[in-house]
Amino acid sequence: xxxxxxxxxxxxxxxxxxxxxxxxxxxxxxxxxxxxxxxxxxxxxxxxxxxxxxxxxxxxxxxxxxxxxxxxxxxxxxxxxxxxxxxxxxxxxxxxxxxxxxxxxxxxxxxxxxxxxxxxxxxxxxxxxxxxxxxxxxxxxxxxxxxxxxxxxxxxxxxxxxxxxxxxxxxxxxxxxxxxxxxxxxxxxxxxxxxxxxxxxxxxxxxxxxxxxxxxxxxxxxxxxxxxxxxxxxxxxxxxxxxxxxxxxxxxxxxxxxxxxxxxxxxxxxxxxxxxxxxxxxxxxxxxxxxxxxxxxxxxxxxxxxxxxxxxxxxxxxxxxxxxxxxxxxxxxxxxxxxxxxxxxxxxxxxxxxxxxxxxxxxxxxxxxxxxxxxxxxxxxxxxxxxxxxxxxxxxxxxxxxxxxxxxxxxxxxxxxxxxxxxxxxxxxxxxxxxxxxxxxxxxxxxxxxxxxxxxxxxxxxxxxxxxxxxxxxxxxxxxxxxxxxxxxxxxxxxxxxxxxxxxxxxxxxxxxxxxxxxxxxxxxxxxxxxxxxxxxxxxxxxxxxxxxxxxxxxxxxxxxxxxxxxxxxxxxxxxxxxxxxxxxxxxxxxxxxxxxxxxxxxxxxxxxxxxxxxxxxxxxxxxxxxxxxxxxxxxxxxxxxxxxxxxxxxxxxxxxxxxxxxxxxxxxxxxxxxxxxxxxxxxxxxxxxxxxxxxxxxxxxxxxxxxxxxxxxxxxxxxxxxxxxxxxxxxxxxxxxxxxxxxxxxxxxxxxx
Ligand code: ADP
Ligand code: MG
Numbered sequence: 001x002x003x004x005x006x007x008x009x010x011x012x013x014x015x016x017x018x019x020x021x022x023x024x025x026x027x028x029x030x031x032x033x034x035x036x037x038x039x040x041x042x043x044x045x046x047x048x049x050x051x052x053x054x055x056x057x058x059x060x061x062x063x064x065x066x067x068x069x070x071x072x073x074x075x076x077x078x079x080x081x082x083x084x085x086x087x088x089x090x091x092x093x094x095x096x097x098x099x100x101x102x103x104x105x106x107x108x109x110x111x112x113x114x115x116x117x118x119x120x121x122x123x124x125x126x127x128x129x130x131x132x133x134x135x136x137x138x139x140x141x142x143x144x145x146x147x148x149x150x151x152x153x154x155x156x157x158x159x160x161x162x163x164x165x166x167x168x169x170x171x172x173x174x175x176x177x178x179x180x181x182x183x184x185x186x187x188x189x190x191x192x193x194x195x196x197x198x199x200x201x202x203x204x205x206x207x208x209x210x211x212x213x214x215x216x217x218x219x220x221x222x223x224x225x226x227x228x229x230x231x232x233x234x235x236x237x238x239x240x241x242x243x244x245x246x247x248x249x250x251x252x253x254x255x256x257x258x259x260x261x262x263x264x265x266x267x268x269x270x271x272x273x274x275x276x277x278x279x280x281x282x283x284x285x286x287x288x289x290x291x292x293x294x295x296x297x298x299x300x301x302x303x304x305x306x307x308x309x310x311x312x313x314x315x316x317x318x319x320x321x322x323x324x325x326x327x328x329x330x331x332x333x334x335x336x337x338x339x340x341x342x343x344x345x346x347x348x349x350x351x352x353x354x355x356x357x358x359x360x361x362x363x364x365x366x367x368x369x370x371x372x373x374x375x376x377x378x379x380x381x382x383x384x385x386x387x388x389x390x391x392x393x394x395x396x397x398x399x400x401x402x403x404x405x406x407x408x409x410x411x412x413x414x415x416x417x418x419x420x421x422x423x424x425x426x427x428x429x430x431x432x433x434x435x436x437x438x439x440x441x442x443x444x445x446x447x448x449x450x451x452x453x454x455x456x457x458x459x460x461x462x463x464x465x466x467x468x469x470x471x472x473x474x475x476x477x478x479x480x481x482x483x484x485x486x487x488x489x490x491x492x493x494x495x496x497x498x499x500x501x502x503x504x505x506x507x508x509x510x511x512x513x514x515x516x517x518x519x520x521x522x523x524x525x526x527x528x529x530x531x532x533x534x535x536x537x538x539x540x541x542x543x544x545x546x547x548x549x550x551x552x553x554x555x556x557x558x559x560x561x562x563x564x565x566x567x568x569x570x571x572x573x574x575x576x577x578x579x580x581x582x583x584x585x586x587x588x589x590x591x592x593x594x595x596x597x598x599x600x601x602x603x604x605x606x607x608x609x610x611x612x613x614x615x616x617x618x619x620x621x622x623x624x625x626x627x628x629x630x631x632x633x634x635x636x637x638x639x640x641x642x643x644x645x646x647x648x649x650x651x652x653x654x655x656x657x658x659x660x661x662x663x664x665x666x667x668x669x670x671x672x673x674x675x676x677x678x679x680x681x682x683x684x685x686x687x688x689x690x691x692x693x694x695x696x697x698x699x700x701x702x703x704x705x706x707x708x709x710x711x712x713x714x715x716x717x718x719x720x721x722x723x724x725x726x727x728x729x730x731x732x733x734x735x736x737x738x739x740x741x742x743x744x745x746x747x748x749x750x751x752x753x754x
Contacts, residue, residue, distance in 0.1 A: 004195040006032035013195070014188055022188065025177030031192055035221045037185065038240065038702060039172035042233065043118065048092035054123050054130060061120040061173045061182040064090035064097065066113050071105045086111075090119060097123075098131040116140045118171070120181040136181040170227050189225050196221070201734035204239075204246055208718045214239045237702060238711070244703040245711050247738045249719035250729070252468035254739070256308075257723055259469065262447045264306040265335065267420050269298060273332030274372055274401075275325060277361055282321075289313075289475045290322050296473055297326045300449065301421070306439075307449035312457055313475030314672045315636025316482065319453045322475070323423045324354060326451060331374050331401035335420025338403040340438065342426050344380050344577045345584055345605055350425070351378040351404045352588070353611060362402075374401030381408040382577035410437045418443050424452045455636070456629050457672040459680065461709045464716055485635055485645035487667040489623075489660070493652045502619050502648045503562030509617045510566055510598045513591055514643060516617040518558070518601045519634055521625040523572045524550020549622045551601050558601065569597035573605050580605070590614050604630065613641030623649035624659035628679040631666045680706055 004013065008031045011019040022028040028037055043049065049062035068089040076083045084105040089096050099119060101107055111117075121135035174185040200217045202209070209216065215223065215235055223236035269275055286294070293311060300307035313319050327337035339354075341347035355362045355376050364373035377400035379391040388408075394400035398417030403409065419442045424435060435450060442448045452470060463472050490498045506516045551572055559568050571583045587597045590612070600615075604626075618638045623631060631649065639645025649667065653660040665678055703711065722732070729736035 003197050021179045025179050038224050040175050041173050042170035043173050051092045051095040051097050056123050059122050063118050064092055066111055066115045067091040069108050098129055099135050100131055100133045138183050203735040203738045205732050241703045241708055241711050245715035249716045250739055253720045253723040255469040260305050264447050266304050267301045267330045267333040267335055269329045270332045275328040278328055287477055287479050289477050290318055293322055293473045294325055306447040308470045310452045310470040310472045312454050315455045316640055317475040318479050330420040335418045336401055336416055337421040339423045345580050347380050347406045348581050375399045376402045379405035379408050416441050419448045421449045457676045461705050461712045465705050483639045483644040485639040485647055487647040489663045489667050490648050490650040506617050514616040515614050516599045518619045520551040521548035521622050522550040523574055524552040548625045566598045568599045571602035588612050616643045617646045619648045621650050624651045624653045628662050628675045632672055632675045
């Protein structure tokens with residue numbers, strides 16, 4: 001018989017029927033697919049599953065002992081005849097679970113009191129007790145659990161059922177489906193493992209395996225499916241995590257190496273250009289952090305290969321100034337710089353604040369403008385055709401040295417005169433592909449330098465995976481003179497009067513000349529809900545909850561009630577861009593302006609980058625409907641000026657609930673890194689990785705980006721040095737295949753989404 005290979009189709013190994021069931025339910029097609037379908041956990045022989053921990057609606061496999069068997073008779077509604085229903089109560093010693101079988105009373109012969117088995121099915125609730133209807137099961141040999149004090153492992157006889165043939169003390173429990181119970185998967189795995197050769201081509205080079213004491217691939221695969229001990233499992237898991245981290249880091253290292261080889265025009269400061277004129281105008285001194293990151297960026301820009309840098313820093317840490325200095329450096333050297341913003345509101349705001357910061361420097365050719373100035377163009381999807389045409393002309397002629405805009409900039413017909421730098425604000429909303437679309441707009445074969453800014457602080461390992469092809473700079477300090485933000489939870493269920501107090505605080509602040517935000521999780525009103533409504537909610541809690549509070553349903557209530565007398569504006573994602581811009585402009589204009597706004601009622605459109613230093617209070621309604629990082633971002637909108645900020649998180653959640661604990665965490669710390677960690681720990685891994693890496697569906701099964709820092713760091717080093725030695729991976733063919741498979745998957749994912 002020909003030797004089994006990982007790429008072999010399961011059809012040939014297991015037969016068509018089993019192969020089909022594995023494919024339909026679980027998407028497993030090749031031998032490798034099956035072997036990389038790892039057990040979710042291991043049932044310990046003699047140790048019953050904790051039944052209290054089962055979640056309703058989940059497909060579970062439990063080890064339990066039959067406690068009670070009853071046959072009940074009932075009338076079948078369809079036939080009108082009497083029939084038997086078998087009710088089997090199984091227990092873990094404390095809690096229990098009911099197994100129900102209709103018209104299968106013969107099963108009472110084998111499901112006898114005291115027997116231990118694995119039972120598999122979907123948990124439902126009936127008559128207030130949890131049950132499995134028609135579960136799949138397999139019984140362990142006919143013996144009761146050993147008496148107390150006797151080691152369960154020594155006393156259990158070997159199973160005679162063939163499915164448990166190889167199961168040692170640890171019985172693998174697989175993610176399963178109704179068609180494919182865990183032990184059926186186990187027996188399929190057994191068949192495959194029996195034919196697996198002793199040696200397999202390994203994606204991890206021997207030197208790396210030796211350096212980190214990793215078992216070889218066949219050894220790890222055998223151990224993960226048929227472990228003799230927990231130690232076996234641990235060693236195998238480490239090795240299999242390495243597989244995932246190493247393949248991903250190899251892809252990223254290849255991208256870095258390839259990107260570093262691309263040509264770029266070096267852009268160096270002239271020493272007496274716009275940059276210096278701008279710095280002379282700055283009303284504040286740059287922080288040491290801003291200066292240092294500035295030097296790093298200037299160094300990058302001076303090279304003949306493109307910069308790929310991520311600039312992260314707390315909300316308000318002054319990233320925009322850093323970016324603007326880089327942009328001016330490029331303009332001084334004769335090139336153009338573009339700032340790409342995720343929303344129209346933000347693009348417009350950037351345009352306003354950059355033009356204001358530049359003053360006469362942004363008015364070249366205009367009366368009163370500066371000779372050395374440059375044009376600042378704004379290009380967004382909603383601008384009138386005439387304005388868009390003018391902007392595109394200025395961009396193509398080079399008249400505009402600085403270009404600010406949204407996705408509209410990515411369109412093919414937008415041509416640059418000489419694009420030298422792309423700044424992407426708030427990267428999490430842009431994909432790698434979009435960065436690439438802009439990168440293609442540089443002159444000749446050159447690539448622009450790229451600076452990505454994000455205000456969501458990213459733990460190191462996430463940066464190494466999601467943004468693994470970027471170098472990372474971090475602004476750690478806030479500019480001096482920043483006022484602290486006090487954050488409090490307003491628990492309206494326990495303290496109903498506190499909400500009124502919150503509105504009074506707004507009245508107070510406005511009386512002192514300040515401004516306020518009230519943020520809602522939903523828009524409300526008629527029509528489809530807009531972009532800013534889908535705030536993450538606690539999935540377990542969504543069922544019985546009322547819909548989130550909606551801004552449109554509160555406008556009258558507030559203006560005729562607790563906010564009477566204040567000038568109130570509304571901002572949400574379903575407004576036309578012109579109305580949005582108008583609301584933002586009036587809010588930014590402030591109380592002294594004739595059409596200024598005191599209080600802005602809004603959805604999360606204010607989340608990113610909005611900068612109104614005079615705003616000092618923020619009330620977040622239904623705050624528990626927002627994620628931790630999102631709340632941190634939101635409150636970054638206040639306390640940006642000379643006056644202390646106050647953020648009130650209004651919630652109905654009772655103390656001690658996870659939602660309430662999240663809010664308490666936000667109130668307790670202003671450390672964005674800490675909060676981002678809390679946030680990420682609560683999400684599923686795919687969400688942590690974000691859209692750009694969600695192709696990791698099958699590529700990141702075992703690796704947890706937050707937990708496995710050591711594996712990620714080490715595999716990054718190893719992958720980088722391998723790629724430098726052997727860029728095409730000629731010496732590690734199995735790795736080359738795995739890399740190709742990952743890229744395929746990414747591509748497929750991208751096509752699916754676009
Ligand atoms: P970020 O984009 O990092 O959230 P911004 O760049 O919008 O922060 O800066 C927030 C505010 O702080 C802006 O009003 C900006 O002008 C101001 N600012 C930036 N750097 C300094 C500094 N070194 N000293 C004082 N204020 C600063
Ligand atoms: Mg910003």
